[in-house]
Amino acid sequence: MGSSTRREFLVTSxxxxxxxxxxxxxxIDPARAITAKPGAxxxxxxxxxxxxxxATIKEVMSAALAKGGDYCDLFFEHSMSNWLGLExxxxxxxxxxxxxxxxxxxxxGDQTGYSYTEEVTPKAMKLAAQTAAxxxxxxxxxxxxxxxxxxxxxxxPIKKSWEEFGxxxxxxxxxxxxxxxxxxxxxxxxxxxxxxxxxxYSMMANSEGQLTCDFKPxxxxxxxxxxxxxxxxxxxxxxxxxxxxxxxLSNDLLTGLADKAVDRTIxxxxxxxxxxxxxxxxxxxxxxxxxxxxxxxxxMEADCNRKGESIxxxxxxxxxxxxxxxxxxxxxLPNERGSINVxxxxxxxxxxxxxxxxxxxxxxxxxxxxxxxxxxPTGNGRRQSFRHNPLPRMTSTYMLNxxxxxxxxxxxxxxxxxxxxxxxxxxxxxxxxxxFYVSAGYLIEDGKLxxxxxxxxxxxxxxxxxxxxxxxxxxxxxxxxxxxxxxGGQSVPVSLGLPTVKxxxxxxxxxxx
Amino acid sequence: xxxxDRLALAEWTVNEAKRNGASEASVDIxxxxxxxxEYRDGNLDQLNEATSNGLSLTVYAEGKYSSxxxxxxxxxxxxxxxxxxxxxxxxxxxxxxxxxxDPKFYQDRSTxxxxxxxxxxxxxxSDKRIAVAKEIEALTHQKSSEVLTxxxxxxxxxxxxxxxxxxxxxxxxxxxxxxxxxxxTVKDGDRGRPSDWAWASAKFLEDLHSPAExxxxxxxxxxQKIGQKKLASGVYDMIVDNRSASRLLGGLYGPMQGSxxxxxxxxxxxxxxxxIASEKLTMIDDPFVVRGLSSGHFDGEGMSTKRRVMIxxxxxxxxxxxxxxxxxxxxxxxxxGSSNLTFEKGDxxxxxxxxxxxxxxxxxxxxxxxxxxxxxxxxYGIIGMLIENGKLTQPVNEMNVSGNSGELWGKLVEMGNDxxxxxxxxxxxxLFEGVHFAGI
Numbered sequence: 001m002g003s004s005t006r007r008e009f010l011v012t013s014x015x016x017x018x019x020x021x022x023x024x025x026x027x028i029d030p031a032r033a034i035t036a037k038p039g040a041x042x043x044x045x046x047x048x049x050x051x052x053x054x055a056t057i058k059e060v061m062s063a064a065l066a067k068g069g070d071y072c073d074l075f076f077e078h079s080m081s082n083w084l085g086l087e088x089x090x091x092x093x094x095x096x097x098x099x100x101x102x103x104x105x106x107x108x109g110d111q112t113g114y115s116y117t118e119e120v121t122p123k124a125m126k127l128a129a130q131t132a133a134x135x136x137x138x139x140x141x142x143x144x145x146x147x148x149x150x151x152x153x154x155x156x157p158i159k160k161s162w163e164e165f166g167x168x169x170x171x172x173x174x175x176x177x178x179x180x181x182x183x184x185x186x187x188x189x190x191x192x193x194x195x196x197x198x199x200x201y202s203m204m205a206n207s208e209g210q211l212t213c214d215f216k217p218x219x220x221x222x223x224x225x226x227x228x229x230x231x232x233x234x235x236x237x238x239x240x241x242x243x244x245x246x247x248x249l250s251n252d253l254l255t256g257l258a259d260k261a262v263d264r265t266i267x268x269x270x271x272x273x274x275x276x277x278x279x280x281x282x283x284x285x286x287x288x289x290x291x292x293x294x295x296x297x298x299x300m301e302a303d304c305n306r307k308g309e310s311i312x313x314x315x316x317x318x319x320x321x322x323x324x325x326x327x328x329x330x331x332x333l334p335n336e337r338g339s340i341n342v343x344x345x346x347x348x349x350x351x352x353x354x355x356x357x358x359x360x361x362x363x364x365x366x367x368x369x370x371x372x373x374x375x376x377p378t379g380n381g382r383r384q385s386f387r388h389n390p391l392p393r394m395t396s397t398y399m400l401n402x403x404x405x406x407x408x409x410x411x412x413x414x415x416x417x418x419x420x421x422x423x424x425x426x427x428x429x430x431x432x433x434x435x436f437y438v439s440a441g442y443l444i445e446d447g448k449l450x451x452x453x454x455x456x457x458x459x460x461x462x463x464x465x466x467x468x469x470x471x472x473x474x475x476x477x478x479x480x481x482x483x484x485x486x487x488g489g490q491s492v493p494v495s496l497g498l499p500t501v502k503x504x505x506x507x508x509x510x511x512x513x
Numbered sequence: 514x515x516x517x518d519r520l521a522l523a524e525w526t527v528n529e530a531k532r533n534g535a536s537e538a539s540v541d542i543x544x545x546x547x548x549x550x551e552y553r554d555g556n557l558d559q560l561n562e563a564t565s566n567g568l569s570l571t572v573y574a575e576g577k578y579s580s581x582x583x584x585x586x587x588x589x590x591x592x593x594x595x596x597x598x599x600x601x602x603x604x605x606x607x608x609x610x611x612x613x614x615d616p617k618f619y620q621d622r623s624t625x626x627x628x629x630x631x632x633x634x635x636x637x638x639s640d641k642r643i644a645v646a647k648e649i650e651a652l653t654h655q656k657s658s659e660v661l662t663x664x665x666x667x668x669x670x671x672x673x674x675x676x677x678x679x680x681x682x683x684x685x686x687x688x689x690x691x692x693x694x695x696x697x698t699v700k701d702g703d704r705g706r707p708s709d710w711a712w713a714s715a716k717f718l719e720d721l722h723s724p725a726e727x728x729x730x731x732x733x734x735x736x737q738k739i740g741q742k743k744l745a746s747g748v749y750d751m752i753v754d755n756r757s758a759s760r761l762l763g764g765l766y767g768p769m770q771g772s773x774x775x776x777x778x779x780x781x782x783x784x785x786x787x788x789i790a791s792e793k794l795t796m797i798d799d800p801f802v803v804r805g806l807s808s809g810h811f812d813g814e815g816m817s818t819k820r821r822v823m824i825x826x827x828x829x830x831x832x833x834x835x836x837x838x839x840x841x842x843x844x845x846x847x848x849x850g851s852s853n854l855t856f857e858k859g860d861x862x863x864x865x866x867x868x869x870x871x872x873x874x875x876x877x878x879x880x881x882x883x884x885x886x887x888x889x890x891x892x893y894g895i896i897g898m899l900i901e902n903g904k905l906t907q908p909v910n911e912m913n914v915s916g917n918s919g920e921l922w923g924k925l926v927e928m929g930n931d932x933x934x935x936x937x938x939x940x941x942x943x944l945f946e947g948v949h950f951a952g953i
Binding site for chain 1: 553554556557558559560561562563564565566577578579580581582583584585594598601602604605606607608611639661662664698701704705706707708738741743746747748776777778841880881882883884885887888890891892893894896910911912913914915949950951952953
């Protein structure tokens with residue numbers, strides 16, 4: 001190992017010009033290449049990648065539990081993130097970030113001590129462990145454990161890691177979108193496109209002997225355009241995200257995204273504002289899942305329930321919606337942005353029913369909450385990075401199909417709103433107030449979609465809206481947009497989805513009638 | 514690594530970039546130590562403490578631009594990081610507008626003493642932090658047996674940075690920041706569990722609130738939500754409390770950004786010198802506020818900071834223009850982002866503003882919503898209180914306020930006398946006439 005106390009994780013090959021375009025490739029010894037399906041040799045590769053040994057991990061755990069504490073875990077992470085941007089018709093900006101370190105958590109009861117270090121040396125790790133140990137009181141001694149690497153499913157198989165794509169190979173993704181946007185409508189005056197690719201290696205080891213490793217790719221494409229007509233300007237966009245890499249960014253996907261962005265923008269020239277007030281709202285399949293994320297998702301995260309903060313704190317087992325309403329959080333969808341092969345505490349990703357046939361069923365748990373409630377972990381303990389402690393978080397949240405059809409749902413509305421594209425949402429889990437912002441949709445008049453609408457905030461109450469989901473269609477779709485959920489100062493990528501749903505009454509932030 | 518070493522490393526990195534073919538380069542190195550404590554329902558709930566390092570390198574090579582960051586600051590790996598950053602940049606398209614600031618903007622850097630480092634940080638031990646959080650939580654919890662749960666917070670950061678630009682800029686900072694507060698939840702019958710909070714941020718430990726002040730404020734605000742309901746849609750006068758008013762200011766701030774203007778997504782394009790608000794709005798960007806949360810002698814690019822009037826009696830005077838968008842827009846750069854924002858105050862307290870309203874809504878919080886910088890349209894969820902004949906009569910929630918920033922600010926009739934000093938944006942409470950709210 002020489003004088004280097006940890007592995008260089010920034011290695012380039014001297015093999016030629018093409019590879020110089022690759023930002024910071026990291027290549028593991030091919031004899032120990034990390035394959036799509038983890039196995040026994042994978043553990044050696046990961047230990048090598050983070051330049052730690054099992055013995056060191058055990059020493060650090062002893063330090064972590066030296067002041068008492070029931071449990072500790074170490075979360076190693078190496079991530080590489082790249083952004084490539086097109087503005088004013090040129091791919092003329094790029095940004096990259098490399099991040100490497102280990103987070104150490106100590107739990108006593110439901111109390112958490114957390115520290116991290118970016119130097120993955122025994123000395124630095126023990127210091128961080130001692131810091132995290134301060135949460136506990138009294139002495140303690142821990143029994144050394146034997147680690148067992150758990151074999152995991154792979155919900156996001158890929159062929160070629162982003163690490164192997166050079167900047168020159170990424171630039172055409174953006175120019176393809178740009179060319180299509182400009183040619184689709186000559187009223188487009190500005191376009192802005194970003195490609196973000198992220199690759200993360202992580203390894204979690206805990207004092208119960210569990211050890212999991214994961215390799216997480218992520219692709220995000222974000223497009224935005226401005227159109228001008230008769231001195232009036234409108235802007236909109238479209239995004240795509242998934243645990244995929246460049247091979248997935250086909251011509252069809254890229255031009256489809258360009259078309260969506262342009263069409264949504266052009267439509268706004270004819271858009272009106274709806275009248276303000278309560279009205280029926282039909283949520284288009286897919287991105288309308290944002291309503292579930294806000295109306296019930298956050299309120300069903302177990303931490304705010306065990307603390308008594310959530311409006312759902314006393315509602316488990318109670319009917320909260322019609323019998324044909326089932327809402328799940330599911331970490332196992334193939335290649336979706338919200339998917340995880342394992343959560344960041346070493347628990348299996350699962351499909352969990354938040355609402356099953358109208359009955360409030362399961363909270364989403366982290367380790368602390370699962371223990372508090374005396375239930376099995378649900379695979380929802382997620383963290384933004386090694387710098388953050390896990391919290392109960394969503395993965396992909398969606399509603400299952402129901403008995404109605406999209407056509408009959410729209411036909412049933414005399415005067416209301418069809419909500420199609422969204423930018424953001426927020427919730428106050430105590431009162432249950434939640435909102436989501438409709439960037440584009442349509443008025444519904446006498447059972448038909450009529451004029452486009454834009455820029456409306458919709459506000460409702462979670463438990464109330466659940467009871468008002470009176471029709472659910474059979475066209476469930478997961479939205480492939482760039483959804484990022486923020487909570488407790490941490491962001492995690494998520495997915496959401498919904499079939500076409502009718503909410504009988506909700507407050508729409510329109511204008512005076 | 515001490516600050517001398519950091520500076521030497523930044524200089525070395527800049528030189529490495531040039532050695533590898535960059536024509537210009539800029540390096541920032543930051544070291545942060547951060548501690549966070551949560552104390553909930555009589556117990557220490559969370560204790561986080563760590564130190565992080567980061568280096569970011571901006572490269573200008575052959576007319577091309579990139580920005581790269583790493584948290585591995587060892588020289589042996591940095592050498593490779595720099596080499597690859599420069600090599601990778603060569604593949605991008607040229608951008609003739611990219612470059613470091615004109616060195617003339619580094620001149621006349623202020624030497625005003627801003628008091629951004631509190632030496633009390635050096636002797637602050639974790640027992641003390643925990644004790645403060647414990648006391649805040651206890652005092653809040655004691656307020657009523659109706660309190661379901663209550664969490665107090667204490668956090669602080671020591672931040673040390675150095676910046677070197679290859680065309681002659683060097684700057685360093687060493688700053689402390691502290692924050693504490695509490696949030697609590699009460700039960701409101703079957704209606705839900707209203708919650709609210711109190712918080713203060715400051716550069717100096719002594720400027721935080723006393724534990725009793727947090728308890729009083731958070732409890733009062735939370736109890737003000739009992740029985741909240743939505744009202745009929747209609748036109749109301751709107752008072753926005755100082756804590757919440759930043760959301761509305763965002764509807765002006767975003768459209769004032771160079772990137773938004775240049776990308777034709779700003780409804781404020783071409784409006785310098787025009788009235789965009791009532792005369793009650795005077796907004797000043799002031800980097801020299803003593804102990805100000807966003808104070809500094811140089812901005813993110815290294816340009817020397819200046820006090821600038823951004824809006825004067827409703828007239829738009831300046832945009833936020835950095836070096837790059839200055840070149841694209843053919844405008845002299847000002848600065849890329851806000852420092853502290855200060856406002857010309859009115860002479861009424863929040864209570865006095867309320868007393869002067871016959872039919873209105875006091876907004877105490879915005880919930881979600883968004884605004885469209887291109888058109889100025891906005892729509893936000895709100896929580897607050899109904900005002901009738903000068904009194905707060907009914908807690909309100911589940912309503913939206915909608916409008917257009919181009920019109921809203923013309924309806925600003927009073928600024929309060931109560932700037933919110935726990936943020937860089939030191940905004941007072943504000944009274945607007947005739948605003949549309951959506952409810953029933």
